[in-house]
Amino acid sequence: MTKLTKGSCLCGSITYEVRGKLRSICACHCTQCRKTSGHYVAATKCRSEDLNIVGATIAWYRSSDTAERGFCSTCGSNLFWREFGATFTSIFAGSIDGPTGLNMDRQIHTDAKGDYYDLPDVPIGEQEPVR
Ligand SMILES: [Zn+2]
Ligand SMILES: [Zn+2]
Numbered sequence: 001m002t003k004l005t006k007g008s009c010l011c012g013s014i015t016y017e018v019r020g021k022l023r024s025i026c027a028c029h030c031t032q033c034r035k036t037s038g039h040y041v042a043a044t045k046c047r048s049e050d051l052n053i054v055g056a057t058i059a060w061y062r063s064s065d066t067a068e069r070g071f072c073s074t075c076g077s078n079l080f081w082r083e084f085g086a087t088f089t090s091i092f093a094g095s096i097d098g099p100t101g102l103n104m105d106r107q108i109h110t111d112a113k114g115d116y117y118d119l120p121d122v123p124i125g126e127q128e129p130v131r
Contacts, residue, residue: 041092048086
């Protein structure tokens with residue numbers, strides 16, 4: 001049976017479904033993630049072909065030469081990150097509805113973390129694609 005995960009933005013204008021495997025949660029402390037989230041990002045990842053986004057208020061901000069960030073233009077919820085040409089989409093874990101069944105097991109860009117918090121107690125490493 002294929003795993004089904006649902007999520008939404010704060011105002012509910014955007015909903016999404018993932019029919020397939022989700023990667024464990026990775027925390028990212030990079031400056032862009034801290035700016036866009038107000039803290040640091042905790043994100044899972046899925047195959048883009050498994051992700052179905054519904055809602056006219058989805059907007060994509062080109063945050064670098066290589067990637068863009070999806071958010072709700074009504075309520076401002078940060079939902080997605082994807083690299084141009086990549087087959088995977090990162091999903092901000094806080095937007096998932098209900099229990100995720102996932103755990104945070106790694107963090108990246110710790111050198112860019114803010115000075116007001118301690119790093120979570122998970123290994124520092126690189127992102128890995130969904131297997
Ligand atoms: Zn919204
Ligand atoms: Zn980041």
